Amino acid sequence: MEDWEKLIEKRDLIVSVVGIGRIGLPTALMISNEGFKTYGIDTDLSLVEKVNAGGGDPPITYIIDEPELESLLKKVIINRKLKATTNFRNYTSQSNLIILCIPTAITEQKVPDYSVINEVLKEIGQLKEKLAKKIVIFESTVGPNYVEKIAIPLIEKVSELKINKDFWVASCPERANPGNIIKNLNSIPRIVGASNNYARNIVSYFYKTAFKVNIFEVSNPRTANSVKLIENIFRVVNIAFANEISQLMRKFDIDYMEVLKGAATKYNFLTHYPGPGVGGPCLPSNPYYLIDEGYKVSFTPNLLRVATEVNQSQPFHIIELIFEGLNKINKPIANTKIAILGISYKANVKDVQISSVIPILSELQKNNAILGIYDPYYKEEEILGFKIEKNYEFIKRVYSIIIIHTDHNEFKSQNFKDFLRECKDLKVIVDCHNTYEYEEIPNNIYYIGVGRPMKYINRKNN
Amino acid sequence: MEDWEKLIEKRDLIVSVVGIGRIGLPTALMISNEGFKTYGIDTDLSLVEKVNAGGGDPPITYIIDEPELESLLKKVIINRKLKATTNFRNYTSQSNLIILCIPTAITEQKVPDYSVINEVLKEIGQLKEKLAKKIVIFESTVGPNYVEKIAIPLIEKVSELKINKDFWVASCPERANPGNIIKNLNSIPRIVGASNNYARNIVSYFYKTAFKVNIFEVSNPRTANSVKLIENIFRVVNIAFANEISQLMRKFDIDYMEVLKGAATKYNFLTHYPGPGVGGPCLPSNPYYLIDEGYKVSFTPNLLRVATEVNQSQPFHIIELIFEGLNKINKPIANTKIAILGISYKANVKDVQISSVIPILSELQKNNAILGIYDPYYKEEEILGFKIEKNYEFIKRVYSIIIIHTDHNEFKSQNFKDFLRECKDLKVIVDCHNTYEYEEIPNNIYYIGVGRPMKYINRKNN
Numbered sequence: 001m002e003d004w005e006k007l008i009e010k011r012d013l014i015v016s017v018v019g020i021g022r023i024g025l026p027t028a029l030m031i032s033n034e035g036f037k038t039y040g041i042d043t044d045l046s047l048v049e050k051v052n053a054g055g056g057d058p059p060i061t062y063i064i065d066e067p068e069l070e071s072l073l074k075k076v077i078i079n080r081k082l083k084a085t086t087n088f089r090n091y092t093s094q095s096n097l098i099i100l101c102i103p104t105a106i107t108e109q110k111v112p113d114y115s116v117i118n119e120v121l122k123e124i125g126q127l128k129e130k131l132a133k134k135i136v137i138f139e140s141t142v143g144p145n146y147v148e149k150i151a152i153p154l155i156e157k158v159s160e161l162k163i164n165k166d167f168w169v170a171s172c173p174e175r176a177n178p179g180n181i182i183k184n185l186n187s188i189p190r191i192v193g194a195s196n197n198y199a200r201n202i203v204s205y206f207y208k209t210a211f212k213v214n215i216f217e218v219s220n221p222r223t224a225n226s227v228k229l230i231e232n233i234f235r236v237v238n239i240a241f242a243n244e245i246s247q248l249m250r251k252f253d254i255d256y257m258e259v260l261k262g263a264a265t266k267y268n269f270l271t272h273y274p275g276p277g278v279g280g281p282c283l284p285s286n287p288y289y290l291i292d293e294g295y296k297v298s299f300t301p302n303l304l305r306v307a308t309e310v311n312q313s314q315p316f317h318i319i320e321l322i323f324e325g326l327n328k329i330n331k332p333i334a335n336t337k338i339a340i341l342g343i344s345y346k347a348n349v350k351d352v353q354i355s356s357v358i359p360i361l362s363e364l365q366k367n368n369a370i371l372g373i374y375d376p377y378y379k380e381e382e383i384l385g386f387k388i389e390k391n392y393e394f395i396k397r398v399y400s401i402i403i404i405h406t407d408h409n410e411f412k413s414q415n416f417k418d419f420l421r422e423c424k425d426l427k428v429i430v431d432c433h434n435t436y437e438y439e440e441i442p443n444n445i446y447y448i449g450v451g452r453p454m455k456y457i458n459r460k461n462n
Numbered sequence: 463m464e465d466w467e468k469l470i471e472k473r474d475l476i477v478s479v480v481g482i483g484r485i486g487l488p489t490a491l492m493i494s495n496e497g498f499k500t501y502g503i504d505t506d507l508s509l510v511e512k513v514n515a516g517g518g519d520p521p522i523t524y525i526i527d528e529p530e531l532e533s534l535l536k537k538v539i540i541n542r543k544l545k546a547t548t549n550f551r552n553y554t555s556q557s558n559l560i561i562l563c564i565p566t567a568i569t570e571q572k573v574p575d576y577s578v579i580n581e582v583l584k585e586i587g588q589l590k591e592k593l594a595k596k597i598v599i600f601e602s603t604v605g606p607n608y609v610e611k612i613a614i615p616l617i618e619k620v621s622e623l624k625i626n627k628d629f630w631v632a633s634c635p636e637r638a639n640p641g642n643i644i645k646n647l648n649s650i651p652r653i654v655g656a657s658n659n660y661a662r663n664i665v666s667y668f669y670k671t672a673f674k675v676n677i678f679e680v681s682n683p684r685t686a687n688s689v690k691l692i693e694n695i696f697r698v699v700n701i702a703f704a705n706e707i708s709q710l711m712r713k714f715d716i717d718y719m720e721v722l723k724g725a726a727t728k729y730n731f732l733t734h735y736p737g738p739g740v741g742g743p744c745l746p747s748n749p750y751y752l753i754d755e756g757y758k759v760s761f762t763p764n765l766l767r768v769a770t771e772v773n774q775s776q777p778f779h780i781i782e783l784i785f786e787g788l789n790k791i792n793k794p795i796a797n798t799k800i801a802i803l804g805i806s807y808k809a810n811v812k813d814v815q816i817s818s819v820i821p822i823l824s825e826l827q828k829n830n831a832i833l834g835i836y837d838p839y840y841k842e843e844e845i846l847g848f849k850i851e852k853n854y855e856f857i858k859r860v861y862s863i864i865i866i867h868t869d870h871n872e873f874k875s876q877n878f879k880d881f882l883r884e885c886k887d888l889k890v891i892v893d894c895h896n897t898y899e900y901e902e903i904p905n906n907i908y909y910i911g912v913g914r915p916m917k918y919i920n921r922k923n924n
Contacts, residue, residue, distance in 0.1 A: 144714050175728060189727040216727050223716050227724035230707060231731045234700075237765075241699050244765045245692060248752065251759045252606050254685050262689035265651040265678050266637060269693045270732045290710065297713045303699075303706045306768045 004202045007096065008209050011035035016095040018042075018120060020051060020084060022062045022281065022351075023139065023174045024101030026181045029072045032082035034210045039091040040084040051084035052077065064377065065349045068182050088123055093130040097206065099137045101174065106285040112143060112292050114150065121151055125158020132161060135168045135199055138221065141228060141282065143289040147171050147221040152195065168199035171221035172207060173228035178280065179349045189214040193224030232286045233304065238272040239283070240307035243314045246274035246451025256451030257434055274451040276405055276432035277314035277356030279345025284311070284354045315359040318403070318432055321448045322364070325401055325428035328446045328454070334368040339399045341392065342406025343375045343384065347433075350377035352384060356432075357405045361386065372399060376410045392419065400427045407433035466664045469558065470671050473497035478557040480504075480582060482513060482546060484524045484743065484813075485601065485636045486563030488643045491534045494544035496672045501553040502546040513546035514539065526839065527811045530644050550585055555592040559668065561599045563636065568747040574605060574754050576612065583613055587620025594623065597630045597661055600683065603690060603744065605751040609633050609683040614657065630661030633683035634669060635690035640742065641811045651676040655686030694748045695766065700734040701745070702769035705776045708736035708913025718913030719896055736913040738867055738894035739776035739818030741807025746773070746816045777821040780865070780894055783910045784826070787863055787890035790908045790916070796830040801861045803854065804868025805837045805846065809895075812839035814846060818894075819867045823848065834861060838872045854881065862889045869895035 007013040013036055017028040020040040032038035042048055050056035054077040055063070055070060063069045076082040085091050092098050102117045117140060124136060136155065138147055152163050161167055171193045176184035190207045192215055194200035204215040218224050246256035256274060263269045278284050287304045294301045326333060345355035352358070361384060364371060374389040381388050395402060402420075404411055412435055420426065421442045429441065434449040441447045441457045448454045469475040475498055479490040482502040494500035504510055512518035516539040517525070517532060525531045538544040547553050554560050564579045579602060586598060598617065600609055614625050623629055633655050638646035652669045654677055656662035666677040680686050708718035718736060725731045740746050749766045756763045788795060807817035814820070823846060826833060836851040843850050857864060864882075866873055874897055882888065883904045891903065896911040903909045903919045910916045 144711075144716060188729070191724045191727070214727070216724050218720055218724055219717070222714060223720055223724070226711060226714075226716055226721045230721055231725040231728045233707075234703065234725070234731055237699065237703050238696075240765055241696065244763050245695075245752070248756050248759075248761055248763055249606075249688060251761060252684060252688075252755070254606060254688055255681070258680055258685055259688045259692055262653045262678050262680055262685070263693040263696070265653070265676070266693045267650070269696055290707070293714070294710050297710075299710055299713060301706050301710055302768050303702055303765070303772050306764050310765050 001198060001201055004096075005205060008202075008206055011037075013097065013206065014095045015039070015097045015099060016041055016092045017099045017101055018088070018092070019100065019102040019140075020047065021101065021103060022178055023176060023181065024099075025051070025060070025062055026066065026069060026176070026185060027099065027101055027139065027174070028082060029069060029076055030182070030185055031210045032076040032079075033072055035081065036210065038076075038082050039095060040082060041086070041088050041091060042084065043086060045086055048084040048086055051082070054078070061350065065179060065351075066181055072182075088120075089127065092124065092134075093127050095134065097135050097137060097203075098124060099139055101139045103281065104140050104142055106288045110288045110291075112146075112285075112289050114142070114146065117142070118150075118154065121154045122158050125155045128159055129161070131155070131159050132166050135170060135194075135203060137203060138169070138171045138225075139174045141173060141286060141289065142171075142225055143293045144222040144226045144229070145293055146289075147225065164196045164199075168195050168202075169221065170194035170199050170203040171224035172203060173224060175228060175231070178351060179346070185211055185213075187213065189216050191216050191218055191224045191227045193218040193221045195221070229286050229290055232282050233290065233307075235272070236278060236283050236287055236311065237303065237307045238270070239275070239278055240310040242272045242274040242451075243277070243317070244310050247317055250451055250453050253453045255453060257449070273433070275314070275356075276318050276360065276450070278311045279353065279355040279357075280351060281353050284308070315356045316363065318356075318360055318405075318430065318450070319363050321430050321450070322401070322403060324454060325430055325446050325448050328456075329400060329427045331400065333364060336369055336401070337372060337397075337399045338364060338369045339372045339374070339392075339395050339402040340364075341374055341402055341404045341411055342408050343373060343388070344377055344406045344408070347407045348409055352378075355406075358384060360403070360405065372397075375406065376408055392416070395419075395423050395426065398425050399423070400425050401430070402426065402428075403430045403432065404435055405432050407435045411435060466558075467667060470664075470668055473499075475559065475668065476557045477501070477559045477561060478503055478554045479561045479563055480550070480554070481562065481564040481602075482509065483563065483565065484640055485638060485643070486561075487513070487522070487524055488528065488531060488638070488647060489561065489563055489601070489636070490544055491531060491538055492644070492647055493672045494538040494541075495534055497543065498672065500538075500544045501557060502544060503548070503550050503553060504546065505548060507548055510546040510548055513544070516540070523812065527641060527813075528643055534644075550582075551589065554586065555589055557596065559597050559599060559665075560586060561601055563601045565743065566602050566604055568750045572750045572753075574608075574747075574751050576604070576608065579604070580612075580616065583616045584620050587617045590621055591623070593617070593621050594628050597632060597656075597665060599665060600631070600633045600687075601636045603635060603748060603751065604633075604687055605755045606684040606688045606691070607755055608751075609687060626658045626661075630657050630664075631683065632656035632661050632665040633686035634665060635686060637690060637693070640813060641808070647673055647675075649675065651678050653678050653680055653686045653689045655680040655683045657683070691748050691751055694744050695752065695769075697734070698740060698745050698749055698773065699765065699769045700732070701737070701740055702772040704734045704736040704913075705739075705779070706772050709779055712913055712915050715915045717915060719911070735896070737776070737818075738780050738822065738912070740773045741815065741817040741819075742813060743815050746770070777818045778825065780818075780822055780867075780892065780912075781825050783892050783912070784863070784865060786916060787892055787908050787910050790918075791862060791889045793862065795826060798831055798863070799859075799861045800826060800831045800833055801854075801857050801864040802826075802833060802835045803837070803864055803866045803873055804870050805835060805850070806839055806868045806870070809869045810871055814840075817868075820846060822865070822867065834859075837868065838870055854878070857881075857885050857888065860887050861885070862887050863892070864888065864890075865892045865894065866897055867894050869897045873897060 249256040
């Protein structure tokens with residue numbers, strides 16, 4: 001441990017970050033910026049080249065919505081503290097820590113797909129004796145038992161080395177939210193569980209030093225992995241609760257946003273808002289890591305299952321709201337021009353991963369709507385099978401209904417609100433995030449906010 | 463409105479509180495203590511007599527666990543500001559406000575039972591022209607639409623008066639928790655929705671004056687009733703989440719209490735603890751008010767339904783834990799002496815309403831356990847079909863397993879912990895609220911906390 005402490009204090013510790021995507025890249029940037037020689041390892045050659053060039057054109061995807069990363073990248077490249085590479089074997093074998101930031105997706109059948117991370121573990125095993133004295137750290141989201149029951153045995157088998165004798169393993173799951181990654185990496189405490197206390201002490205000391213955050217040490221990797229899952233699934237369950245109840249409330253002509261404001265005056269309530277569903281790399285998939293492992297011990301987490309199903313059905317509720325609005329102006333979906341604003345899974349990020357817009361677009365297309373789609377992060381790009389408009393001016397070309405799917409700041413701006421007033425054909429707004437107060441809506445509009453009764457905006461003298 | 467303001471300011475307003483139970487009595491006490499002439503109306507003659515006598519023996523049930531109420535009661539009786547009565551007609555007809563604090567239970571079939579409150583509304587209707595200029599205020603928990611769709615039409619029909627012309631109605635649901643009622647009535651903002659703005663202003667002004675709390679005004683009674691339900695159901699859903707996940711975690715040899723401490727280090731997490739289920743007058747029943755009204759509009763709130771089912775099944779999980787513990791010491795349930803500590807539905811209250819202990823006792827009895835039961839609030843009483851012990855000394859008489867069902871302060875006291883060390887036959891503790899840290903457990907004990915792996919406490923030198 002003393003040797004490790006010295007290495008860390010003198011910044012002589014060498015770190016490989018495997019997977020330099022949304023989480024891995026900022027992680028590598030912050031570690032290298034703290035003075036550690038860092039290798040960012042990825043199979044994506046064009047990404048590796050852009051990182052080594054300090055940026056590129058088009059810019060690195062994950063820098064677009066986190067612009068603070070750009071100056072950090074330039075700095076660590078100039079200082080030669082960070083080097084990106086596709087050469088896994090060469091650079092991991094020179095590192096003391098191998099940090100895994102590899103995405104672990106779920107399949108269409110809602111089962112965790114560990115094939116990519118398993119391949120990486122085999123490569124780690126193939127380091128053989130060069131793996132000796134290294135610590136492999138899992139930041140990736142995995143089921144509670146994955147590290148201890150699958151990953152360690154796999155590395156041991158391929159490497160023919162022994163855990164806690166020849167090498168160590170730790171779980172230190174990332175807890176950062178896209179859009180706030182740097183801020184989160186600098187502030188949210190890290191959870192560390194490891195194969196033994198020796199490794200836990202080292203990993204804790206490293207994260208404390210590199211990120212300047214508090215460390216919460218837990219008994220083992222499975223507890224650390226569970227913490228990560230539970231904190232996200234807490235949100236999944238509570239958003240499902242908001243989605244389900246808000247549907248019921250509007251059937252009773254009750255505005256759920258008003259109910260939430262009232263409930264928030266009680267000391268033990270925590271507000272979660274209804275929306276078009278959940279998306280992104282975490283919330284839609286995290287419950288399945290637990291459900292999957294539950295099934296394996298004959299335990300069905302019913303509440304989790306229903307919560308994910310409620311969120312998955314929410315985009316179809318948005319379709320109902322669109323029908324409701326079109327019905328008011330005597331239009332079918334077929335051959336009606338429908339404008340979709342925002343395709344990202346959440347506000348102010350460039351990311352359509354499992355976005356709730358996907359089933360909405362697919363349902364509208366199936367019903368022969370004429371779709372106009374705009375998102376400030378995807379201007380003129382081809383994505384999800386659609387060509388995205390270059391700005392929102394197209395709405396003026398006889399669109400009578402807009403669906404605000406993502407509450408990007410642009411759609412809350414005064415410019416956009418002023419623009420809406422100029423759209424003379426606009427008759428219906430479906431607002432998936434209750435982005436607007438009623439008084440901000442242009443006049444003579446049927447306004448439908450999620451969880452709110454439809455309201456015909458009809459002010460005198462307007 | 464000006465007339466009403468003067469009445470309130472000069473304390474000339476007269477108030478009837480109908481139902482002087484757990485909520486109604488403290489409500490009547492606080493209103494009368496603020497100087498308003500108050501009638502506490504109840505059908506329970508013995509309760510009425512005790513209130514008018516400033517107490518009695520045995521003491522009024524709802525004062526036992528809220529001892530601050532006693533001096534307040536004596537004071538308002540001496541000042542002649544409060545009078546309890548069974549004469550509904552005579553005293554409501556003299557009052558400006560009729561506040562309903564009547565329990566609204568659910569049936570065994572999980573349907574709200576409004577029969578008692580409906581009878582009271584008929585009596586209100588029978589006041590006929592004497593109801594004129596009065597405001598009827600609902601503090602009782604009811605479904606969102608009950609006040610507008612059932613109560614108002616019922617009063618109108620019987621009285622032949624018109625709402626908002628001859629009389630008014632408001633919802634101002636109570637939000638106090640048993641054990642903290644006075645504190646809560648003095649601090650938690652009140653939600654007020656009424657039949658029109660006129661009534662809302664008056665009721666808001668009255669509650670602000672009588673309870674010195676902030677008022678959150680909402681559009682109508684149905685929104686106010688929803689706020690009350692949603693804030694409690696939020697807890698039901700999150701406790702169900704804790705119960706379900708904690709069962710899964712212990713199957714993985716993970717301590718859910720440790721997971722919770724880790725998750726609590728994230729800024730947007732809110733901790734809810736696993737336990738033996740939910741009980742009491744609110745949490746087990748509140749979801750059914752919404753589910754009932756959902757069914758009526760062909761909407762099944764599945765998440766709510768599953769959440770209540772998870773909590774309902776939790777006592778049977780406790781039975782599993784008991785089996786697990788007995789199995790370790792090679793004993794069956796049949797003919798084994800099992801000690802149950804705490805029967806109240808929650809800590810430090812005297813209340814067994816829908817307590818999770820009920821299915822636990824019934825299951826143990828069915829399996830021919832020999833039960834010894836103790837609860838400091840029910841010493842030597844006959845309750846739930848059992849005779850409660852007068853203290854916990856009986857455990858020494860060869861009980862090898864104790865179930866701590868309710869985490870009353872007495873079971874956390876040093877005296878009790880010392881006592882446990884003296885129980886030489888004690889081998890197993892099932893702790894339904896994780897009342898103890900491991901280091902507090904006597905030696906050589908199989909300790910089973912909810913959501914925690916079984917732990918054999920085996921310290922050297924102890």
